[in-house]
Amino acid sequence: MTTAAHRVQLVRDATFAHLDAAGGISGTRGTTPDGLFVRDARHLSRWQLTVDDTAPVALVPAAAESDDTASCVLTPRGTRDDPPAYTVFRRQTVTAGTLTEHLRLVSNRPEPVTARIDLTVDADFADLFELRADDRTYPKPGGRHETHTTADGLRFDYRRADWHSRTVLTCDPAPDAVHTTTEPTTRTLTWDLGLDSHGEAELRLTVRAHPHGLPDRPPATPRPQRQRTPPAGDDLARACERGLDDVDLLTIPVTGIDGEEVHVPAAGIPWFLTLFGRDSLLTSYFLLPYRPETAAATLSALAAVQGQRHDAFSGEQPGRIVHETRHGELAHFRQVPYGRYYGTVDATPLFLVLLHAHHETTRDSSLAVRLESHARRAVDWMFTDGGLEKHGYLVYTPDPGGLVNQNWKDSAGAICFADGTQAQGPIAVSEVQGYAYDALLRTAELAQEIWQDAPYARRLREAAQRLRDRFAADFWMPDADFPALALDGTGRQADALASDAGHLLWSGILDTQRARRVGRRLLEPDFFSGWAIRTLAAGQRPYHPLSYHRGSAWPHDNALIALGLARYGLAEQVDLVTEGLVAAATRYGHRLPEVIAGYDRAATTGPVPYPHASSPQAWAAATPLALRTALEQV
Known part of the structure; x- marks a missing residue:
């Protein structure tokens, strides 16, 4: 994919690269840092080609041939009267932990010429958290x-205590010379390649990353591509096809509950190519009617890292499902809490929802049997550390060292009052209470049907009903005829009108009449942009169309809402959401990004990109499948 600033992104097998228009890497930081990335680290930070001692001219800027391969056409500088002596055809491919490059030099002259090729290379091994534009530094x-x-x-090594990462460059042919530069670790490799009259020469380069913690392995063979079925001819079918391709791109190997290797959807690129509790669970749920094996893998992977003890630094608690896992240097040395970070209030009930939904879809009870103890521990967490017994709701307290908000709207300030002020903890966000309600009912079914524990099933059903009754009394705002976004630590309603209300239709915690009124309200113009339902209704003080969670529109959020609308028979509203998102997808080559700006469809020629959106992003990729399901259910 080529970005607006003509950056090319290549991804395959838990590895991705960001390249410039000439196929180079300059070591940038910020919103979209360039480089070759594996396991939360940059294994290539300089990759700059010069031809005849000058930066090449990109006759054809780098463009993706496929998701993992890009090509461009370069020349030395020339003039109308003295055109370039030769042309460089550059092709680059990413596979598991590897960047390969093929340079084919073609002479444009009848006499022999010598092409001078220089390649400046470095590997800074920067942790992804260092590369974010948040002004933080880490010793x-x-x-x-x-x-x-x-x-x-060349071989680049980075060591710190017990940490050792390596990047190895091999060249065919070997360089004629290697030069030091003003930067201590940077090297420039030089080739003088002779070209016969209209002749050719080739240069093949292979960069292999050897991250800390992974054994050295022979180069991976390419994974077989998913069997494609031709799209049915409509844009939703094409968006589904693109979405499945993107899920494939984001699928990574992790360890399952019995030590087996399982393949799960990572959250997204560039920042989240790793197992994410909430993201991986909802992606798997959206895919469940089409790929139930993804749900089984995700549940196994999350069970393997389920919380065992109390650790204030990482938020780990017994039975809690992880928010994210990281493999980088900063996590290893506990300079950031994200090695296994548990700062999420919703992954645990969503784990239970998916476990039951997998059984419901497949009628295979083996996974529910295998994960019974993990499910029971997850329920125990909901009642204890999760807050159901003490507070009556699942709650979280903002984590100053991690995430201030621990639901899906996890940016600072996202859980707010109508005046824009952030709610203070312990915070009970609305949609999570719906997840908890659904999780209790679904787990009760597993207890009754699979585990043969009727008393436990009865206890969970009774707890679910009490939660539903409390929710109706505490969250409903009669004047707005709409549920509050959250309750703060004093029980005060966070009264911003937010899209989270649509998740309550998906979980079924609202009664039918209120659910249908909420569903229709979400399709009114202040909420629905014409492309999608906004995270906050326009016109409120905190609304901002380019805010991450306070006015933008998220495909996965809309997918959950669409499934909820279908549950209550709101066919017209399902059609509106589907048409808007599919129309947006067609403007992005049938690929939905993580999030789009909240501007009204009538005011723009197309959906306005959110400037920091991940793409591809797993739950956005799976959204068209959820929309298809909603259309079939309504």
């Missing part, structure tokens, strides 16, 4: 970078 005491010249290229 690295004892960190040592080394660069070694080898017979056919």
Whole structure:
């Protein structure tokens, strides 16, 4: 995919690269840092080609041939009267932990010429958290970078205490010379390649990342591609096809509950190519009618890292389902809490929802049997550390070292009052109470049918009914005829009108009459942009169309709402949401991004991109499948 600033993104097998228009890497940071990335680290931070001592001219800027391969056409600088002596056809491919490059030089002259090729290379091994534009810095005491010249290229090593990462470059043919630069670890490799009259020469380069914690393995063979079925000819079918392709791109290997390797959808690129509790669970739920094996893998992977103890730094608590896992240096040394970070209030009930939904869809009870103890521990967490017994609701307290908000709207300020002020904890967000209600009912069914524990099933059903009754009394705002976004630590209603209300239709915690009124309200113009339902209704003080969670529109949010609308028979509203999102997808090559701006459809020629959106992003990729399901259910 090529971005607006002509950046090319390549991804395959838990590896991705960001390249510039000439296929280069300059070591940028910020919103979309460039480089080669594996396991939360940048394994290539400089990759700059010069031809005849000058930066090449991109006759054809780098463009993706496929999701993992890009090509461009370069030349030395020339004039009308002295055109370039040769042309460079550059092709780059990403596979598991590897960037390969093929340079084919073609002479444009009848006499022999010599092409001077220089490639400047470095690997800074920066952790992804260092590359974010948040003005944070992290000390690295004892960190040592080394660069070694080898017979056919370079080796870059980074060591810090027990941490060791490596990047190896091999070249065919080997460079004629290797030069040091003003930067201590950067090297420039030089080739003088002779070209016969209208002749050719080739240069093949292979960069292999060796992240800390992974054993050295032989180069991976490409995974077989998913069997494609031709789209049925409509835009929703094409969006579904693109979405399945994107889920494939984001699928990564992790360890399951019995130590087996399972393949799960990571959250997204560039920042979230890792297992995410909430994201992986909802993506798997959307895919469930089409790929139930994804749900089974995700549940196994999350059960394997379910909380075992209390750890205030990471938020770990017994039975709690993880928010995210990280493999980078900063997580390893506990400079950030995200190695296994549990700061989410919704992943645990969603784990239970998916476990039952998998059984309901497949009628295979083996997974529910296998994960019975994990499900019971998840329920125990909901009642204890989750807050159901003490507060009557699932609650979270903002984490100053991690996430201030721990529901899906996890940016600072997202859980707010109508005046824009952030709610203070312990916070009970509305949609999570719906998840909890649904989780209790679904787990009760598993207890009754699969585990043969009728008393436990009865206890869960009774708890679910009490939660539903409390919710109706505490969250409903009669004047607005709409549920509050949250209750703050004093029980005060956070009265901003927000899309979270639509999730309550999906979970079924609202009675039918209120649910149908909420569903219709979400399709009024202040909420529905024409492309999608906004996270906050326009016109409120905190509304901002370019805010991450206070006015933008998220495909996955709309997918859950569409499933809820279908549950209550709101066919017209399902059609409106589906048409808007599918129309937006067609403007992005049938790929839905993580989030789009909240501007009204009538005011723009197309959906306005949110400037920091991940793409591809897993639950956005799976959204068209959820829309198809909603259309079939209504």
